[in-house]
Amino acid sequence: xxxxxxxRRTGVPVPTIKYYVxxxxxxxGRLTSPNQAIYEDAHERRLRLIRALxxxxxxxxxxxxxxxxxxxxxxxxxxxxxxxxxxxxxxRYAEADPDDALEAARDDVATxxxxxxxxxxxxxxxxxxxxGALAALERVGHGSFAEVLDDYADAAERVAAADLGxxxxxxxxxxxxxxxxxxxxxxxxxxxSLRRLAQIDRSAGVYGEQGSAGAEGQAGADR
Amino acid sequence: xxxxxxxRRTGVPVPTIKYYVxxxxxxxGRLTSPNQAIYEDAHERRLRLIRALxxxxxxxxxxxxxxxxxxxxxxxxxxxxxxxxxxxxxxRYAEADPDDALEAARDDVATxxxxxxxxxxxxxxxxxxxxGALAALERVGHGSFAEVLDDYADAAERVAAADLGxxxxxxxxxxxxxxxxxxxxxxxxxxxSLRRLAQIDRSAGVYGEQGSAGAEGQAGADR
Numbered sequence: 001x002x003x004x005x006x007x008r009r010t011g012v013p014v015p016t017i018k019y020y021v022x023x024x025x026x027x028x029g030r031l032t033s034p035n036q037a038i039y040e041d042a043h044e045r046r047l048r049l050i051r052a053l054x055x056x057x058x059x060x061x062x063x064x065x066x067x068x069x070x071x072x073x074x075x076x077x078x079x080x081x082x083x084x085x086x087x088x089x090x091x092r093y094a095e096a097d098p099d100d101a102l103e104a105a106r107d108d109v110a111t112x113x114x115x116x117x118x119x120x121x122x123x124x125x126x127x128x129x130x131x132g133a134l135a136a137l138e139r140v141g142h143g144s145f146a147e148v149l150d151d152y153a154d155a156a157e158r159v160a161a162a163d164l165g166x167x168x169x170x171x172x173x174x175x176x177x178x179x180x181x182x183x184x185x186x187x188x189x190x191x192x193s194l195r196r197l198a199q200i201d202r203s204a205g206v207y208g209e210q211g212s213a214g215a216e217g218q219a220g221a222d223r
Numbered sequence: 224x225x226x227x228x229x230x231r232r233t234g235v236p237v238p239t240i241k242y243y244v245x246x247x248x249x250x251x252g253r254l255t256s257p258n259q260a261i262y263e264d265a266h267e268r269r270l271r272l273i274r275a276l277x278x279x280x281x282x283x284x285x286x287x288x289x290x291x292x293x294x295x296x297x298x299x300x301x302x303x304x305x306x307x308x309x310x311x312x313x314x315r316y317a318e319a320d321p322d323d324a325l326e327a328a329r330d331d332v333a334t335x336x337x338x339x340x341x342x343x344x345x346x347x348x349x350x351x352x353x354x355g356a357l358a359a360l361e362r363v364g365h366g367s368f369a370e371v372l373d374d375y376a377d378a379a380e381r382v383a384a385a386d387l388g389x390x391x392x393x394x395x396x397x398x399x400x401x402x403x404x405x406x407x408x409x410x411x412x413x414x415x416s417l418r419r420l421a422q423i424d425r426s427a428g429v430y431g432e433q434g435s436a437g438a439e440g441q442a443g444a445d446r
Contacts, residue, residue, distance in 0.1 A: 048363045056359040058281070082426040086419040118424040126419035133412040136279040140271045142405050144389075145413075151385035152410075153417055155378035160421035162374035164429055166367075182365050187375075188418070189356040190368075192411050194376050196313055196349035198383035199407075201341040203305040206387055 003029065006039045010047050017047065024065055025050050049178065057185035063088070067181055082167075082180055083124075089184045090129045101143075105134040108146060116153055163187060226252065229262045233270050240270065248273050248288055272401065280408035286311070290404055305390075305403055306347075312407045313352045324366075328357035331369060339376055386410060 007014045020026040026046055029037030046068075053059045053067065066088055109131045113120060120127065137145045163183055230237045243249040249269055252260030269291075276282045276290065290311055332354045336343060343350065360368045386406055 045364065052359040052363045056356050079426050079430040082430075083423055086423050090416065090419055113420065116424075118420055119427040120420050120423045124420070124423065126416050126423070130413060130416035130420070133279055133409055133416060136275040137405065137409050137413075140275045140405055141268065142402065142409075145406060145409070148385040148389050149413075152382055152414055153421070155381040155385075156414060156417035156421040157425075158378040158381070159375055159418055160425045162371040162378075163418075163422055164425045166371050168429065179365065182360065182363055183368060184419075184422075186356055186360050186365075186368070188411075188415050190353060190360075190372075191375055191379060191414065191418070193313065193349050193353035193356060194379035195382050195386075195411070195414070196407075197336065197341055197343050197347070197353070198376070198379040199386055200306055200343045200347065200349070201339075202380075202383045202387045203302050204342040206391065207302040207305075 001039050001044075003037065003039060006044060006047065009044055010051070012047055012051060020047070020050060023061055025061065025068060049182065052182065053185055056189050059089075059185065086184070087125045089181065090125045099135070099139075101135040101138040102131060105131040105138065108134060108149075112149060112153065115150075116157075159187070159191060224262050224267075226260065226262060229267060229270065232267055233274070235270055235274060243270070243273060246284055246288065248284065248291060272405065275405065276408055279412050282312075282408065310348045312404065313348045322358070324358040324361040325354060328354040328361065331357060331372075335372060335376065338373075339380075382410070382414060 001009075003014055003017060006012075007017060017026065021028050026043060029039040029043065031037050050064060050068075053064050054061075059067070106128075109127050110122065113122075113127065134143075134146060134149075137143060166183060167179055224232075226237055226240060229235075230240060240249065244251050249266060252262040252266065254260050273287060273291075276287050277284075282290070329351075332350050333345065336345075336350065357366075357369060357372075360366060389406060390402055
C-alpha cells in the first residue's frame, strides 16, 4: 500500500509516519520509484504498536526506539528477553540526589526481595525504581505506606503469574517479545484502571454514601 | 524561613519555587517587606508533595493543580473524596477516534464490572480508561490479553483492600485526602516495580537460564 493508505488505515497522519521513519521507529517503505514507496501489512502492525506504546503506555520516542530494538532481536533466551523488557520498561523518574531516605529504601527493597525469595539481581532497575518510589513516599511523610508492601507484593506475584501464563500460552518465535512488551506496558495501564475501580467499590462498602471526611476519618482513627 | 532556606531544604531551585507559586500549586509566602516573604513548614511539606507527584507520579503541572485543589477541600464525604481522587488520577491517554475496538472494549468493561459485583457508576473515568487500554491491546492484535483480566481484577481487589486499610488506619481530618492522592499516584509506581520484580522471578522459575526465545516459545505453544 502507499503511505496515504497506511495513514488512512491507522489514523496516523502522513507527516507523523515520515517522522517515525526518520526517527528509526518504523522501517522505510520499499521504493518503487524515487518518489514512491510501498508499505506492507508489517508496517501497519508496527505503526499500531508504536501508537499504543505512545498513547496508552506514555513512553517517549526514545524509549520506544530502545524497546523496539529488543522486539527486533531474535534468538535471545526467553528469560533474558523478559529481563530486558522488565529493565527497559521500568518506571523511571527524575533522579533525586541520594539521601538517607533513598539509602533506607534500598535496604528495605533488599530485605523485601530476600523475604519473598525472589530470584532477581541486586542491582536490577526494577529494584532501584521501587526504592525511588518508597523514598519519595518517605520524603512526603508517608513512609508508613511500606506497611502494605507485602499485600502489594502478593498481588504483583499473582499478576506476574498471569503475565507469564499469557506469554507461555501463545509463544512462538514470532511475536514473543512484542507480546512481552505490549503486555508489560499496557498491563500497567490495565492494572491502574482496575485498581481505581476496585478502590471505588471497596470505598462504597467501607464508607457507604454518608459521613464526611472528618467524621469518618476520626472513626477510622479509633479502630 | 526565607525562600533560600526552603530551596536548600527541599533541593528545589528558587526560580522553580516561584514558578509553582505563580502556577497556583504552592501558596505564596507571607510578605514581611515588599521584597521578602516568609515560608512555613507547611510550604516545605507541600513542595515535597508537588515534587513527588511530578517526579515519581509523572503528573503534569495542570493535573497536579487539579489534584491539590481536591486536597485542599475539606468536609467532603470520604467516599466522594476517594471517588474524586480515582477519577482525576486515572491514566488518561490521547483519545483515539471511537471505533469498533473501543465499542467492544466498553461492553467488556461493563460485563466485567457486573461479573465482579463492583459498585461503580457506569460512566466512571476509570472504566473508560480501562476500555481505552483494552481497545489499544485489540488494535495491536493482543485482544486475547483479556483472558487474564480476572487474574488482574483479583490482584486489584487485593491492592484496593490494602489501600483502603492504609487510609482508614490513620485517617484524621488532616491529611486524609493527601494520603489518598499520594497512595494512589505513588502506589501505581510501587506496584509497577513490584510487578517487574515478580515477573523476573517467575520467569527464572519457568524458563531457568537456558532456552532461546524460539525453542522455549515452541515448547510453550505445545503445552
